[in-house]
Amino acid sequence: MMRRRIGERGLKIIKICSRGNQREKSREKAMKKQKEADKKKGSNEKGANRGLTLEERRHRDAEIMRQKQEKKVADGQGEMKK
Structure with missing residues (x-):
C-alpha cells in the first residue's frame, strides 16, 4: 500500500x-x-459414500462394474487381449 504525503519539499x-x-x-x-x-475420515464419510454401509457400497460398486462389462460386450470390445 502506498500513501502520498505532501511536505515542505514537495x-x-x-x-x-x-x-x-x-x-x-x-x-x-x-x-x-x-x-x-x-x-x-472413514470411507463412509467421504463424498458419494456418505451415509452408506460397507455392504451397500460393495453392492453399488458391483452393479456399476456389471453395467460397464455389459456395455463393453455390447460394443464388441469384450474380447480378451493377447
Whole structure:
C-alpha cells in the first residue's frame, strides 16, 4: 500500500507495510489442517459414500462394474487381449 504525503519539499511517497503475508500463511495452515482432517475420515464419510454401509457400497460398486462389462460386450470390445 502506498500513501502520498505532501511536505515542505514537495510530494513524498511513503511505503506502508500492511499485514505482510500473515493472511496467506494462515490460509495455508487452515488448508493443511483441513486436509489432515479429511485423511482421518472413514470411507463412509467421504463424498458419494456418505451415509452408506460397507455392504451397500460393495453392492453399488458391483452393479456399476456389471453395467460397464455389459456395455463393453455390447460394443464388441469384450474380447480378451493377447
